[in-house]
Amino acid sequence: xxxxxxxxxxxxxxxxxxxxxxxxxxxxxxxxxxxxxxxxxxxxxxxxxxxxxxxxxxxxxxxxxxxxxxxxxxxxxxxxxxxxxxxxxxxxxxxxxxxxxxxxxxxxxxx
Amino acid sequence: xxxxxxxxxxxxxxxxxxxxxxxxxxxxxxxxxxxxxxxxxxxxxxxxxxxxxxxxxxxxxxxxxxxxxxxxxxxxxxxxxxxxxxxxxxxxxxxxxxxxxxxxxxxxxxxxxxxxxxxxxx
Numbered sequence: 001x002x003x004x005x006x007x008x009x010x011x012x013x014x015x016x017x018x019x020x021x022x023x024x025x026x027x028x029x030x031x032x033x034x035x036x037x038x039x040x041x042x043x044x045x046x047x048x049x050x051x052x053x054x055x056x057x058x059x060x061x062x063x064x065x066x067x068x069x070x071x072x073x074x075x076x077x078x079x080x081x082x083x084x085x086x087x088x089x090x091x092x093x094x095x096x097x098x099x100x101x102x103x104x105x106x107x108x109x110x111x
Numbered sequence: 112x113x114x115x116x117x118x119x120x121x122x123x124x125x126x127x128x129x130x131x132x133x134x135x136x137x138x139x140x141x142x143x144x145x146x147x148x149x150x151x152x153x154x155x156x157x158x159x160x161x162x163x164x165x166x167x168x169x170x171x172x173x174x175x176x177x178x179x180x181x182x183x184x185x186x187x188x189x190x191x192x193x194x195x196x197x198x199x200x201x202x203x204x205x206x207x208x209x210x211x212x213x214x215x216x217x218x219x220x221x222x223x224x225x226x227x228x229x230x231x232x233x
Contacts (some may be wrong), residue, residue: 002157036219038158045207045226046158051219089158093217099173100148100160100217 003028004090004103011109012080020075020106022090028101030071033093037066037075040087040105049088050075077108085110113137115208115224122230128196129231133208133224140189141166146211146218147191149182151204152226159204163211164191171216198231205229 005023012018022035029035035053038046048057050066053073065076077084090103119131133147140147148163162172164182172180181194195202205226211218 033217034215034219036217038220045223046220047223048219048221051221052213057221091158091219097174099171100163102158102160105157 002104003094003101006103006106009107011111013111014080016080017078020088022073022103024071027096028092028094031095035068035073036091038089080110082110113222115222117208117224117227119227123198124233127198129198131193131206133191135189141186144214148209149193150207150209153204200231203231
């Protein structure tokens with residue numbers, strides 16, 4: 001069981017908005033460590049999607065946005081497209097575990 | 112643009128030691144304050160952080176793997192490596208090398224290799 005909790009799956013129709021939550025605790029997100037998001041398309045390596053809670057690397061569409069509050073964070077995807085169908089992971093650091101942690105991943109299905 | 116490429120054996124026997132190399136191109140492995148990282152993904156599962164080495168030489172390991180793990184840098188070859196001993200079938204996974212540019216332990220991983228599949232089997 002992952003220290004960061006994500007829903008196993010979410011789905012939405014093209015054009016819709018979906019959100020993916022990432023719930024942590026006072027030893028990771030709540031301790032002030034940044035939260036990052038990755039997109040993993042089928043058969044490919046993960047790609048950094050959002051870093052430091054809210055920032056998009058160059059080239060990532062502004063349809064993707066991140067937020068963080070307390071011990072949780074969220075990834076929002078607006079204007080859902082078929083190519084957004086992928087696995088999404090959150091990542092942070094845990095002071096109690098003394099290491100990097102990932103969420104269990106969320107599979108996004110575009111209906 | 113930094114690029115990473117993993118190399119190593121695809122098949123290793125139980126109890127043996129896995130050695131993987133990550134070759135870095137497009138930048139010096141000793142510059143920029145990178146966290147050079149190994150991450151693995153068991154078949155059909157999520158991502159697991161294995162450990163990283165900071166450019167100054169400090170290493171940080173997943174506590175669950177620490178007793179079997181070593182990560183090092185070979186600056187002369189612009190490479191970093193992973194050694195994982197006492198392998199079992201549970202170590203069968205896709206192994207990624209990655210690089211994090213922020214000078215903090217919670218660095219995001221900006222750069223990823225394509226991954227190399229390691230199977231532990233006799």
